[in-house]
Amino acid sequence: MTLLSVTNLKKYHYSGFLNRKEIRAVDGVDFEIEKGKAMGLVGNSGCGKTTVARTVLRLLEPTEGSIVFEGKDITKLKGRSLKPLGRQMQIIFQNPESSLNPVMRIYDALLEPLRIHKLCNSHEEDQKVRDLIGTVNLNEELLFRYPHELSGGQLQRVVIARVLSLNPKLIIADEVTSMLDPLVQSQILNLLKDLQKRLGISYLFISHDMDVVEWMCDDIAVMDKGKIVKWK
Amino acid sequence: MSLLEIKGLRVFFRSGDRTIKANNSIDLEVMDNEIIGIIGETGCGKSILGRAIMTLLSDNTEINGKIFYKGEDLLSLPESKLRTIRGKSIGIILQNPSAALNPVLSIGDQIAEVFQYHEKMSKQEAKMKTAGILKMVGIDPNRMQEFPHQFSGGMKQRIMIAMGMAFSPELLIADEPTKGLDPETKDSIVNLLRNLVRSKNMSMILITHDLDVTEKMCDRVAVMYAGEIIELASINNILAAPRHPYTKVLLGSLPNKGLRSVPGESPSLSSPPSGCRFHPRCVHAMDECKKDHPPMLLTEIGTEVRCFLYKGDQDQI
Ligand SMILES: Nc1ncnc2c1ncn2[C@@H]1O[C@H](COP(=O)(O)OP(=O)(O)O)[C@@H](O)[C@H]1O
Numbered sequence: 031m032t033l034l035s036v037t038n039l040k041k042y043h044y045s046g047f048l049n050r051k052e053i054r055a056v057d058g059v060d061f062e063i064e065k066g067k068a069m070g071l072v073g074n075s076g077c078g079k080t081t082v083a084r085t086v087l088r089l090l091e092p093t094e095g096s097i098v099f100e101g102k103d104i105t106k107l108k109g110r111s112l113k114p115l116g117r118q119m120q121i122i123f124q125n126p127e128s129s130l131n132p133v134m135r136i137y138d139a140l141l142e143p144l145r146i147h148k149l150c151n152s153h154e155e156d157q158k159v160r161d162l163i164g165t166v167n168l169n170e171e172l173l174f175r176y177p178h179e180l181s182g183g184q185l186q187r188v189v190i191a192r193v194l195s196l197n198p199k200l201i202i203a204d205e206v207t208s209m210l211d212p213l214v215q216s217q218i219l220n221l222l223k224d225l226q227k228r229l230g231i232s233y234l235f236i237s238h239d240m241d242v243v244e245w246m247c248d249d250i251a252v253m254d255k256g257k258i259v260k261w262k
Numbered sequence: 263m264s265l266l267e268i269k270g271l272r273v274f275f276r277s278g279d280r281t282i283k284a285n286n287s288i289d290l291e292v293m294d295n296e297i298i299g300i301i302g303e304t305g306c307g308k309s310i311l312g313r314a315i316m317t318l319l320s321d322n323t324e325i326n327g328k329i330f331y332k333g334e335d336l337l338s339l340p341e342s343k344l345r346t347i348r349g350k351s352i353g354i355i356l357q358n359p360s361a362a363l364n365p366v367l368s369i370g371d372q373i374a375e376v377f378q379y380h381e382k383m384s385k386q387e388a389k390m391k392t393a394g395i396l397k398m399v400g401i402d403p404n405r406m407q408e409f410p411h412q413f414s415g416g417m418k419q420r421i422m423i424a425m426g427m428a429f430s431p432e433l434l435i436a437d438e439p440t441k442g443l444d445p446e447t448k449d450s451i452v453n454l455l456r457n458l459v460r461s462k463n464m465s466m467i468l469i470t471h472d473l474d475v476t477e478k479m480c481d482r483v484a485v486m487y488a489g490e491i492i493e494l495a496s497i498n499n500i501l502a503a504p505r506h507p508y509t510k511v512l513l514g515s516l517p518n519k520g521l522r523s524v525p526g527e528s529p530s531l532s533s534p535p536s537g538c539r540f541h542p543r544c545v546h547a548m549d550e551c552k553k554d555h556p557p558m559l560l561t562e563i564g565t566e567v568r569c570f571l572y573k574g575d576q577d578q579i
Pocket residue numbers: 043044045053054055073074075076077078079080081082
């Protein structure tokens with residue numbers, strides 16, 4: 031079954047005097063992601079990968095094209111009606127620090143989304159937080175530390191745990207391991223693949239490492255200058 | 263001939279009641295015209311080793327051992343003498359160009375400063391020299407007036423290389439020169455560095471966590487784990503016949519080798535495990551591994567390895 035279907039997606043940026051400079055960051059992109067599958071998006075920096083991700087998530091307004099998620103056209107959704115979508119599609123970035131509040135302990139960082147989205151009763155919260163940290167293979171003693179006391183790999187696991195608390199159907203992973211050491215990278219990728227098997231999560235997996243994408247993904251789209259130029 | 267010889271180097275930091283054992287029993291020789299790679303995970307002590315060689319460590323540091331450069335122990339030289347070596351005869355390319363470059367100075371002024379600091383040189387002379395080395399690293403000297411933010415990541419790295427090479431050093435220490443660059447840019451930096459070092463008959467210590475880059479550039483490789491060198495071998499031996507269980511795990515975790523993962527994390531340097539520092543994660547761990555610290559041992563293929571599985575004459579695995 032198709033989870034996400036993107037048709038003729040375009041996102042142009044305008045800059046300069048009177049916005050006369052047009053940057054065609056994404057220039058007519060089509061793809062589909064099946065439930066439980068992983069699609070890879072590769073290409074050199076600046077080719078438009080992150081813009082695709084942010085536009086699909088509706089963090090950016092598409093210039094043209096359509097985005098259909100679970101059979102529903104979400105291209106034109108506005109304001110409040112975007113909210114449930116914000117749970118079902120999640121994004122993880124290269125720098126886990128940027129997604130975590132530096133003055134919040136890990137415990138509270140995991141608790142926050144549960145409360146905001148009212149995902150469980152208050153007497154279930156503690157167990158839920160402990161389950162989450164266990165799901166990403168981290169020791170519970172890290173719950174009471176601050177982000178700066180954790181390594182890059184540990185932080186990326188916390189971010190994954192936080193995202194999982196929302197039970198997403200699609201996770202967009204944007205260069206999530208490109209700053210990590212090889213051994214830590216392999217741990218994180220194995221974790222993501224394991225979550226895909228166990229929870230049926232789909233991925234849009236963005237990277238500039240072809241070997242990583244080949245290992246992780248079922249289909250691979252190669253982007254260049256805002257367009258998909260090749261499928262593998 | 264050996265240009266640099268490190269013997270029994272130990273670098274400890276005191277921080278409150280903790281001692282961070284950043285470098286422990288390091289022995290390493292760098293030959294003339296040799297490129298040696300230092301690989302290992304973030305936090306294992308690679309940059310500290312580079313800074314120790316540059317005698318650039320902070321005050322809370324306890325440093326022991328010897329670092330012979332052309333026969334003289336850098337750790338016992340006076341500051342006045344060190345100043346003629348540091349930055350001139352031994353150059354360094356610091357980790358993270360965005361942090362190392364001054365955002366409010368044009369790159370021309372920053373490089374010219376290097377010349378004026380080390381050699382009493384007129385402004386005009388320094389400018390000429392600056393233009394020369396910018397050209398050498400493939401940057402148009404007409405961009406001298408521009409500021410760091412006007413350059414891409416790869417370009418900034420070229421500027422760092424220019425500064426490290428300013429005085430044609432005999433030994434260049436490059437700390438993570440390709441970190442965070444995309445594959446194409448990474449290749450161009452690797453080619454630039456390799457060509458410069460080889461054509462000028464320099465020696466280089468390349469610090470990285472990227473095994474691809476190591477393979478493309480290095481003659482020999484030292485693998486570090488938790489502050490120690492645990493394997494030292496030719497690049498061919500490291501890739502084709504890794505000996506230390508950690509080296510094997512590291513190679514198996516690479517994307518083109520199947521991304522096999524092992525559980526656990528690199529240990530903290532303030533309370534590393536007893537005995538062999540890898541023992542809590544090692545599938546071969548024996549009783550002695552928990553108690554005793556394995557010495558570095560020469561195996562028959564010429565690899566040096568710090569592991570009890572090897573008894574010197576015969577390899578067990
Ligand atoms: N907000 C923006 N305004 C103007 N140009 C942008 C903006 N965001 C991205 N771009 C440009 O769009 C192109 C694609 O960027 P991006 O999607 O980040 O590429 P990638 O993720 O593949 O490296 C680049 O040329 C980038 O400079």
